[in-house]
Amino acid sequence: MAAGVVERVVQHIASLGHHPALGETSIDDIRAELRAAAPRSAQSLEGVLAPFFDDWVHRSFGTAHPGYLAFIPGGGLFSAALADFISAATNRYTGVQVAAPALVELEATALDWLREWMGFPAEARGWFTTGGSLANFSAIVAAREKLLGEHLRDGVMYASSQVHHCVTKSAQLAGILPDRVRTIGVDESFAMDVEALSVAIDADTAAGLRPFLVVSSAGTTNTGAVDPLVEIGALCRQRSLWHHVDGAYGAFFHMVPELRPLLAGLSDADSVTLDPHKGLFLPYGTGALLVRDGEDLRSAHAATAGYLPPPGDAETYDPSQYGPELSRPFRGLRVWLTVQMYGVERLRAAIAEKRTLTLDIAARLEQIDGLVIDAAPALSLFPFHLHAPGWTPDDDDGATRALVDRVNARGRVMITGCTTAGCYYARICVLSFRTRQEQVDHAVDDIRNAARELLAAVR
Numbered sequence: 001m002a003a004g005v006v007e008r009v010v011q012h013i014a015s016l017g018h019h020p021a022l023g024e025t026s027i028d029d030i031r032a033e034l035r036a037a038a039p040r041s042a043q044s045l046e047g048v049l050a051p052f053f054d055d056w057v058h059r060s061f062g063t064a065h066p067g068y069l070a071f072i073p074g075g076g077l078f079s080a081a082l083a084d085f086i087s088a089a090t091n092r093y094t095g096v097q098v099a100a101p102a103l104v105e106l107e108a109t110a111l112d113w114l115r116e117w118m119g120f121p122a123e124a125r126g127w128f129t130t131g132g133s134l135a136n137f138s139a140i141v142a143a144r145e146k147l148l149g150e151h152l153r154d155g156v157m158y159a160s161s162q163v164h165h166c167v168t169k170s171a172q173l174a175g176i177l178p179d180r181v182r183t184i185g186v187d188e189s190f191a192m193d194v195e196a197l198s199v200a201i202d203a204d205t206a207a208g209l210r211p212f213l214v215v216s217s218a219g220t221t222n223t224g225a226v227d228p229l230v231e232i233g234a235l236c237r238q239r240s241l242w243h244h245v246d247g248a249y250g251a252f253f254h255m256v257p258e259l260r261p262l263l264a265g266l267s268d269a270d271s272v273t274l275d276p277h278k279g280l281f282l283p284y285g286t287g288a289l290l291v292r293d294g295e296d297l298r299s300a301h302a303a304t305a306g307y308l309p310p311p312g313d314a315e316t317y318d319p320s321q322y323g324p325e326l327s328r329p330f331r332g333l334r335v336w337l338t339v340q341m342y343g344v345e346r347l348r349a350a351i352a353e354k355r356t357l358t359l360d361i362a363a364r365l366e367q368i369d370g371l372v373i374d375a376a377p378a379l380s381l382f383p384f385h386l387h388a389p390g391w392t393p394d395d396d397d398g399a400t401r402a403l404v405d406r407v408n409a410r411g412r413v414m415i416t417g418c419t420t421a422g423c424y425y426a427r428i429c430v431l432s433f434r435t436r437q438e439q440v441d442h443a444v445d446d447i448r449n450a451a452r453e454l455l456a457a458v459r
């Protein structure tokens with residue numbers, strides 16, 4: 001069975017580039033087939049895998065395709081698939097340390113590598129989450145527990161208008177209601193306006209509320225902006241607020257020593273969200289949270305029960321004491337095995353290469369008639385739009401949407417856009433380990449051709 005599955009998977013991966021980067025996503029013709037009743041008896045494995053690999057999986061955004069420059073890519077390293085296979089086949093329990101101490105130690109080791117790459121101190125602790133959303137949630141809970149205690153209703157948190165929507169959703173889940181979440185404006189590069197942040201904190205303090213948390217972004221999803229982390233950190237320390245950095249998109253750039261200045265201030269934050277399923281190229285399902293003072297995370301999540309062995313002390317890493325889960329997948333093995341198989345230097349080189357490729361695309365797009373780069377890439381993501389003399393902002397939006405559709409219809413790369421502050425921007429994010437110079441050249445050619453056609457239509 002395993003050999004049959006591996007053969008299918010290997011064929012699938014080898015053929016990724018032969019499929020369009022944006023697959024057909026209509027399933028109207030196969031909905032009935034997909035909604036079939038549960039079979040009364042066992043089916044042949046090959047029989048059920050055939051439609052999965054031949055048809056269903058291709059009806060999707062090509063998130064593993066080398067030309068996937070949409071949303072935030074990652075690619076999905078095969079090493080993690082091997083790790084998942086081993087974890088599921090051995091099925092050991094990594095919720096509590098005592099149930100599989102050697103395996104939990106591997107997870108602690110992988111977290112410690114992340115800690116070191118982020119420049120966090122030895123007392124930092126964290127946990128491997130399902131993704132960035134839960135890491136941000138857990139950070140908000142830890143900050144709330146430390147700084148608000150029972151004064152929940154008075155607590156106010158701050159984030160820019162560009163923060164990922166999971167932060168406001170997490171605030172709500174954590175009991176911070178929408179009227180206590182302040183949206184701070186951004187500058188022309190879409191980064192948080194620190195002066196406006198300071199004014200908002202002062203106004204809330206004067207009104208008798210309790211400012212407790214600033215969430216800044218180390219790479220926003222819309223345009224890739226990095227908030228001024230040094231200044232925000234200094235303000236938080238001065239006013240005794242918790243500074244959480246959502247680095248779901250960008251934190252892994254800190255792993256590369258020569259790129260660290262782009263994320264200056266990240267190492268001084270109280271907590272940071274990372275998403276190995278983005279910047280470390282893993283498949284979906286692995287995020288991470290690191291909290292500077294591990295005790296702050298532990299005291300917000302620690303719990304036990306009479307039927308369980310007593311939790312380990314602060315020196316012994318016990319996953320269930322640092323996050324909301326008890327039974328959980330052994331996510332750390334994906335990170336641990338990947339780093340073992342590739343080594344730190346190769347991963348660093350791949351991350352650095354994504355930035356170099358992005359700078360190359362941005363420089364070449366800038367030369368194309370009608371294309372406007374709206375913000376230079378802070379890391380490996382930037383927004384742009386199409387404009388011709390005499391066009392209104394609505395004309396720009398319509399033409400930019402048409403450009404994205406034309407590029408995607410060509411099938412060699414997939415890009416997406418975003419609407420923010422009433423404008424539509426196309427965006428490119430290079431972060432899949434499979435994206436190389438060839439795909440960058442395709443992107444530039446396809447965007448140039450689409451821009452030319454759209455401009456010719458109005459001239």
Ligand SMILES: Cc1ncc(COP(=O)(O)O)c(C=O)c1O
Nearest residue numbers: 072131132133164166221248249
């Ligand atoms: C900056 C940022 N924060 C948070 C998230 C949410 O992460 P996840 O989808 O892993 O839950 C994303 C997802 O793209 C993101 O880009």
